[in-house]
Amino acid sequence: MTTQATEGGPVIRFNEVCKRFGEKVVLDGFSMELARGKTLSIMGPSGVGKSVTLKHAIGLLTADSGSVEVFGREISEVSTPELAEMRKRMGYVFQEGALINWLSVGENVALPLRENTDLEEDELRARVEERLRLVHIPDAWDLMPSEISGGMKKRVGIARALITDPELILYDEPNAGLDPEIARSINALIRELQEGLGVSSLVVEHRIDCIKTVSDEVLFLDGGKALVQAKPEEFFHSNHPRLARFFGKESA
Amino acid sequence: MAEATEIRAEEPAATSPPRDPAILTFLRSEGERIELLLRTLRRLGHTPSRSKLIYEQMFLSGIQTLHVVLLVGLFIGMIVSLQTGIELAKLGQQDQIGTIVAISMAREMGPFITGTILTATVGSAIAAELGTMSVSNELDALEVMSVDRLSLLVLPRLVGLALIAPLLTLVCDTVGIIGGAFVAQAQLNVGYEMYMTSAIDALRPTGFLFNLPKDLYAGLIKAVVFGGMIATVACNEGLKTTGGALGVGRSTRAAVRDSIIGIIVLNYFMTWFMYQA
Numbered sequence: 001m002t003t004q005a006t007e008g009g010p011v012i013r014f015n016e017v018c019k020r021f022g023e024k025v026v027l028d029g030f031s032m033e034l035a036r037g038k039t040l041s042i043m044g045p046s047g048v049g050k051s052v053t054l055k056h057a058i059g060l061l062t063a064d065s066g067s068v069e070v071f072g073r074e075i076s077e078v079s080t081p082e083l084a085e086m087r088k089r090m091g092y093v094f095q096e097g098a099l100i101n102w103l104s105v106g107e108n109v110a111l112p113l114r115e116n117t118d119l120e121e122d123e124l125r126a127r128v129e130e131r132l133r134l135v136h137i138p139d140a141w142d143l144m145p146s147e148i149s150g151g152m153k154k155r156v157g158i159a160r161a162l163i164t165d166p167e168l169i170l171y172d173e174p175n176a177g178l179d180p181e182i183a184r185s186i187n188a189l190i191r192e193l194q195e196g197l198g199v200s201s202l203v204v205e206h207r208i209d210c211i212k213t214v215s216d217e218v219l220f221l222d223g224g225k226a227l228v229q230a231k232p233e234e235f236f237h238s239n240h241p242r243l244a245r246f247f248g249k250e251s252a
Numbered sequence: 253m254a255e256a257t258e259i260r261a262e263e264p265a266a267t268s269p270p271r272d273p274a275i276l277t278f279l280r281s282e283g284e285r286i287e288l289l290l291r292t293l294r295r296l297g298h299t300p301s302r303s304k305l306i307y308e309q310m311f312l313s314g315i316q317t318l319h320v321v322l323l324v325g326l327f328i329g330m331i332v333s334l335q336t337g338i339e340l341a342k343l344g345q346q347d348q349i350g351t352i353v354a355i356s357m358a359r360e361m362g363p364f365i366t367g368t369i370l371t372a373t374v375g376s377a378i379a380a381e382l383g384t385m386s387v388s389n390e391l392d393a394l395e396v397m398s399v400d401r402l403s404l405l406v407l408p409r410l411v412g413l414a415l416i417a418p419l420l421t422l423v424c425d426t427v428g429i430i431g432g433a434f435v436a437q438a439q440l441n442v443g444y445e446m447y448m449t450s451a452i453d454a455l456r457p458t459g460f461l462f463n464l465p466k467d468l469y470a471g472l473i474k475a476v477v478f479g480g481m482i483a484t485v486a487c488n489e490g491l492k493t494t495g496g497a498l499g500v501g502r503s504t505r506a507a508v509r510d511s512i513i514g515i516i517v518l519n520y521f522m523t524w525f526m527y528q529a
Contacts, residue, residue, distance in 0.1 A: 115400070
């Protein structure tokens with residue numbers, strides 16, 4: 001791994017990435033960078049390729065052309081074992097949680113440790129309990145995914161993503177399907193993790209309140225390209241015509 | 253994720269690629285299954301650490317199918333006994349009914365019936381379960397956590413089914429022979445003692461492979477192969493599922509259809525190899 005070599009550089013760098021599914025061009029020369037310890041949110045219309053971007057960053061999809069660098073390594077060039085090692089430094093929070101339905105909440109969170117480490121049961125249990133406390137569900141160990149709400153699933157997903165102490169977390173619509181109160185608590189949690197643990201985050205989200213709370217920078221993705229990338233206060237006051245149309249401010 | 257799924261779902265309509273000839277599709281599909289089997293067998297060393305999952309798989313498979321195996325095995329033995337008994341009676345050879353039922357059950361009917369029942373109950377469940385995991389991003393979640401999916405999901409099912417299939421086959425053989433005895437006694441006037449003597453004589457020890465009768469161990473070997481094949485086909489179909497609930501239905505159907513075809517084809521070749529080659 002080349003952690004030292006990339007210590008000061010961006011955690012993620014997309015350079016002229018193109019991706020198409022059949023005839024549909026999703027990413028068309030898309031470029032962006034995520035700086036270490038920062039949170040970048042990606043916004044854009046539905047079906048524009050936001051989740052596809054996340055999947056490229058974690059190696060679930062491969063670019064047709066261009067390069068995707070994570071921790072300074074071109075992700076399409078690393079071997080399968082190297083990719084597995086890189087992923088241990090990353091967390092991924094899925095939109096619906098993607099909890100393993102036959103494992104309890106505690107076992108879901110413990111899974112990456114059980115599979116990839118030789119931790120003693122006591123230590124493993126302590127770490128899982130600490131992560132469950134961190135996401136404010138300390139008593140949820142024995143609950144099954146079918147018994148918990150969407151907001152709780154999201155918290156379990158975050159706890160699972162955090163269990164390996166990742167340097168980078170990718171969030172796929174962390175507020176999707178949540179009521180405003182739970183959404184606010186999830187947003188506060190994401191911010192808390194970034195400030196407390198110094199984790200770099202890439203967030204795909206539609207909701208403005210979430211983006212304003214969690215982001216250091218916001219990127220607007222449309223037509224397969226990054227149209228605007230700016231700090232939240234500049235982004236939401238941008239005069240870019242596409243952004244004005246997206247936010248319904250065109251006539252104003 | 254919904255976004256990516258939507259895009260993926262549009263793929264076929266957008267591209268409309270020319271369809272491959274059926275033989276190529278068939279070969280590609282069989283190649284995928286063989287590759288999955290070989291990649292999973294390379295993980296056999298993980299068996300001790302997966303013993304709990306393997307035991308659970310065996311227990312669930314056994315519980316799900318035992319009553320069906322008992323019922324179907326009993327009636328299959330009764331049918332074989334009645335059909336052959338009627339014809340043998342014409343030749344005055346009723347005393348051979350036990351032989352024919354025992355050999356039919358041990359060589360063919362036991363493993364075949366057990367394999368078919370396992371396909372319908374366990375194979376379909378595996379394909380649906382893994383298919384649902386695939387469309388709900390649980391498989392992606394395992395991948396991003398660097399969890400070995402073959403070791404966690406496929407190996408326990410493969411080993412579990414390959415171990416439970418011969419046990420269920422033994423049960424099926426036994427109740428089939430017993431069912432045959434009921435019919436022989438009640439409808440063909442062949443006494444239990446005569447029936448059982450001829451049945452036990454037919455399954456003579458061979459002095460080979462734990463001194464098991466050849467017809468019995470041939471059937472048990474078939475059962476192991478069927479169990480492994482059913483698990484491989486079902487896991488492969490489940491793991492490659494796309495397209496939501498419709499895709500899960502498609503995978504389940506393909507797993508059941510292809511497993512039953514596989515049982516019949518493999519049965520012929522194994523019979524040929526074990527009795528004629």
